[in-house]
Amino acid sequence: xxxxxxxxxxxxxxxxxxxxxxxxxxxxxxxxxxxxxxxxxxxxxxxxxxxxxxxxxxxxxxxxxxxxxxxxxxxxxxxxxxxxxxxxxxxxxxxxxxxxxxxxxxxxxxxxxxxxxxxxxxxxxxxxxxxxxxxxxxxxxxxxxxxxxxxxxxxxxxxxxxxxxxxxxxxxxxxxxxxxxxxxxxxxxxxxxxxxxxxxxxxxxxxxxxxxxxxxxxxxxxxxxxxxxxxxxxxxxxxxxxxxxxxxxxxxxxxxxxxxxxxxxxxxxxxxxxxxxxxxxxxxxxxxxxxxxxxxxxxxxxxxxxxxxxxxxxxxxxxxxxxxxxxxxxxxxxxxxxxxxxxxxxxxxxxxxxxxxxxxxxxxxxxxxxxxxxxxxxxxxxxxxxxxxxxxxxxxxxxxxxxxxx
Ligand SMILES: Cc1cc2nc3c(=O)[nH]c(=O)nc-3n(C[C@H](O)[C@H](O)[C@H](O)COP(=O)(O)OP(=O)(O)OC[C@H]3O[C@@H](n4cnc5c(N)ncnc54)[C@H](O)[C@@H]3O)c2cc1C
Numbered sequence: 001x002x003x004x005x006x007x008x009x010x011x012x013x014x015x016x017x018x019x020x021x022x023x024x025x026x027x028x029x030x031x032x033x034x035x036x037x038x039x040x041x042x043x044x045x046x047x048x049x050x051x052x053x054x055x056x057x058x059x060x061x062x063x064x065x066x067x068x069x070x071x072x073x074x075x076x077x078x079x080x081x082x083x084x085x086x087x088x089x090x091x092x093x094x095x096x097x098x099x100x101x102x103x104x105x106x107x108x109x110x111x112x113x114x115x116x117x118x119x120x121x122x123x124x125x126x127x128x129x130x131x132x133x134x135x136x137x138x139x140x141x142x143x144x145x146x147x148x149x150x151x152x153x154x155x156x157x158x159x160x161x162x163x164x165x166x167x168x169x170x171x172x173x174x175x176x177x178x179x180x181x182x183x184x185x186x187x188x189x190x191x192x193x194x195x196x197x198x199x200x201x202x203x204x205x206x207x208x209x210x211x212x213x214x215x216x217x218x219x220x221x222x223x224x225x226x227x228x229x230x231x232x233x234x235x236x237x238x239x240x241x242x243x244x245x246x247x248x249x250x251x252x253x254x255x256x257x258x259x260x261x262x263x264x265x266x267x268x269x270x271x272x273x274x275x276x277x278x279x280x281x282x283x284x285x286x287x288x289x290x291x292x293x294x295x296x297x298x299x300x301x302x303x304x305x306x307x308x309x310x311x312x313x314x315x316x317x318x319x320x321x322x323x324x325x326x327x328x329x330x331x332x333x334x335x336x337x338x339x340x341x342x343x344x345x346x347x348x349x350x351x352x353x354x355x356x357x358x359x360x361x362x363x364x365x366x367x368x369x370x371x372x373x374x375x376x377x378x379x380x381x382x383x384x385x386x387x388x389x390x391x392x393x394x395x396x397x398x399x400x401x402x403x404x405x406x
Contacts, residue, residue: 001175001176001177001178002175002176002177002178003177003178003180004031004177004178004179004180005179005180005181006029006030006031006147006166006179006180006181007028007029007030007181007182007183007389008021008024008028008029008030008031008181008182008183008184008185008385009030009031009032009033009166009167009179009181009183009184009185010030010031010032010033010184010185010187011032011033011154011167011169011184011185011186011187011188011207011208012032012033012034012041012185012186012187012188012189012353012355013032013033013034013038013041013137013140013148013187014041014042014043014044014133014187014189014353014354014374015043015129015132015133015136015353015371015374015375015378016043016187016189016352016353016354016355016374016375016377016378017032017185017187017352017353017378018032018043018133018136018137018140019136019374019375019378019379019382020185020187020350020352020378020379020381020382021140021143021146021382022136022139022140022143022382023378023379023382023383024382024385024386025386026143026144026145027145028145028386028389029145029147030143030145030146030147031146031147031148031149031179031181032140032146032147032148032149033148033149033152033153033154033167033169034148034149034150034151034152035151035152035153035154035188035203035207036150036151036201036203037150037151038137038148038150040201040203041133041189041201041204042129042189042190042192042199042200042201042204042354043129043132043133043189043371043374044129044130044133044134045129045130045199045200045201045242046128046129046130046132046370046371047126047127047128047129047242047244047246047306047307048111048113048121048123048126048128048244048245048246048249048367048368049111049113049121049122049123049124049128049246049368049371050090050093050121050122050123050128050132050368050371050372050375051086051116051120051121051122051366051368051369051372052086052087052089052090052108052110052120052121052122052372053083053084053086053087053120054110054118054120058118058120059083061117061118062083062120063079063080063083064117065115065116065117065366066079066082066083066360066361066362066366066369067079067362068115068268069115069268069269069361069362069364069365069366069367070333070360070361070362070363070364070365070366071362071363071364072362073359073362073363074359074360074361074362075358075359075360075362077340078340078358078359078360078373078377079360081340081376081377081380082360082369082372082373082376082377085376085379086372086376089372089375089376089379090108090122093132093135093375096135096136096139097135098124098131098132098135099124099131100122100123100124100128100131101122101123101124101125101303108122109122109123110122111123111246111249111250111303112246112249112250113244113245113246113248113249113367113368114245114248114249114265114266114267114268114269114272114367115266115267115268115269115366115367116249116366116367116368119249121246121249121367121368123246123303125302125303125304125305125306126244126246126303126304126305126306126307127306128371129371132371149169149171151171151172152169152170152171152172152177153169153170153207154167154168154169154186154188154207154208154211155167155168155169155170155176155207155211156168156211156214157184157211157215157346157349158178158179158180159215159346162346162347163346163347163348164183164184164346164347164348164349165180165181165184165348166178166179166180166181166184167179167181167184182348182389183348183349183350183385183388184348184349184350185342185350185351185352185381186208186211186212186336186344186349186350186351186352186355186356187351187352187353187355187378188204188206188207188208188353188355189201189204189353189354189355190204190206190331190332190354190355191204191205191206191209191225191332192204192329192330192332193205193206194206195328195329197231197240197326197328197329198239198240198328198329198330199228199231199239199240199241199242199328199329199330200239200329200330201239202239206332206335206355208335208336208351208355209222209335209336209355212336212344212351215346217336217337217344217345217346217349218336218337218344218345219334219335219336219337219357220334220335220336220337220357220359221333221334221335221357221363222334222335223334224332224333224334224361224363224364225329225331225332225333225334226269226270226329226330226331226332226333226364226365227269227270227273227327227328227329227330228242228245228269228273228327228328228329228330228331229245229254229269229272229273229276229325229327230242230243230245230247230248230254230272230276230290230325230327231243231325231326231327231328231330232310232311232314232323232324232325233286233287233323233324233325233326234314240326240328241310242330243290243307243311243323243325244304244307245269245367246303246367246368247290247292247295247304247307248265248266248290249266250295250299250303250304251292251294251295251299252265252290252291252292252294252295253265253290253291253293253294254272254276254288254289254290254291254325255288255289255290255291255322256279256283256288256289257283257285257288257289262275262279262288263275263276263279268364268366269330269364269365269367270363270364273327276288276325276326276327277327280326286326287324287325287326288324288325288326289322289323289324289325290322290323290325291322292318292319292322293322297319300318300319304318311323331354331365331370332354332355333357333361333362333363333364333365334357335351335354335355335356335357336351336355336356336357337356337357338350338351338352338356338357338358338377339358340358340380341380341381341383341384342356342358342377342378342380342381342384343381343384344356350381350384350385352374352377352378352381353374353377353378354370354374356377358373358377360373360377361373
């Protein structure tokens with residue numbers, strides 16, 4: 001067993017972990033763990049995009065869309081924080097060098113997804129997550145205060161006197177590490193690896209939730225699991241390939257085996273999923289179809305090049321024919337309960353990203369809200385840690401944060 005000493009230890013190198021690290025002061029020594037290689041995180045897979053508050057006139061509509069999709073079970077305060085902080089996060093990403101699609105006049109181009117009343121989603125082709133994650137990663141790698149250990153798994157947290165004092169981890173070689181740290185951040189992503197059919201990486205098995213439960217740290221809504229309506233149907237084993245909701249936002253429609261539409265494709269995910277499952281049952285089939293017949297060719301090739309290529313690989317040319325789709329596990333709305341600053345119920349232990357539950361998504365996540373939520377609340381954790389270290393009062397933290405973000 002080896003002892004290591006850091007100011008902050010972060011389990012997880014997806015957008016949540018990376019952005020938390022980038023928002024911590026450079027005087028802090030930070031250790032980041034990744035269960036496998038750095039590519040294997042869901043952040044790399046996000047296709048559709050990331051929401052932003054376009055302007056003040058969109059606030060009520062964005063708020064209502066998020067609440068309606070979440071069946072009004074969302075924590076309103078968290079929704080407000082996320083929406084109000086969105087422009088700052090997008091500007092930050094642009095400053096880091098993320099290449100969002102732009103209009104000819106240089107302004108940001110917005111796409112639309114299901115259950116959004118208007119286009120408000122920034123995107124980079126159909127690989128927005130990869131664009132954001134690789135950009136953040138390149139900046140983290142330049143930080144001399146951050147060390148990344150790949151193939152190293154958090155197995156437990158260290159607790160002393162009711163406070164978290166770090167985490168235990170296991171390396172690829174089987175060596176046990178005790179990483180002692182003033183603050184610990186769990187950013188271990190979703191739970192899709194526990195399912196037979198999921199769009200997630202199989203390594204994402206909700207480790208933070210298990211560890212939290214074992215230590216009596218509060219969990220929330222562990223049964224709120226989102227099933228994505230449109231994954232490419234395939235008999236091949238492995239991760240389900242997603243056909244982004246923004247495809248439907250751009251005009252792709254769902255068809256049954258008689259070639260008929262059976263649902264409004266822009267309804268929230270859980271409603272569309274249910275309609276597909278019922279139609280499959282009625283027809284006694286294993287999949288239904290998605291047709292791009294009404295999506296202009298240039299949009300298919302420019303906005304969805306990777307989806308087009310993947311379908312072609314599987315034998316479906318979206319320019320000429322529909323592709324078979326089936327719902328699969330996709331996202332986890334529940335998780336380790338956190339407050340508005342991503343603090344768990346155990347002192348010095350934070351949770352950010354998909355593994356946490358700050359209540360933003362309620363019972364069902366609105367499309368393209370999760371990258372944004374991960375980034376907004378990861379930054380809040382970083383700012384909170386920084387202020388706690390400096391001994392700042394909470395009210396001071398609030399005003400600093402708003403000055404920086406809004
Ligand atoms: C196919 C797909 C498409 C999506 N499209 C969109 C979209 O268009 N817009 C949107 O907003 N959201 C989208 N999402 C959701 C979004 O990508 C995720 O919710 C978000 O990226 C989660 O980020 P994260 O940092 O919490 O987790 P991840 O990016 O999954 O990172 C988890 C990290 O934790 C590490 N880890 C796990 N367990 C341990 C452990 N025990 N010890 C150490 N490390 C561990 C992993 O190695 C990994 O580095 C999509 C998701 C998928 C799967």
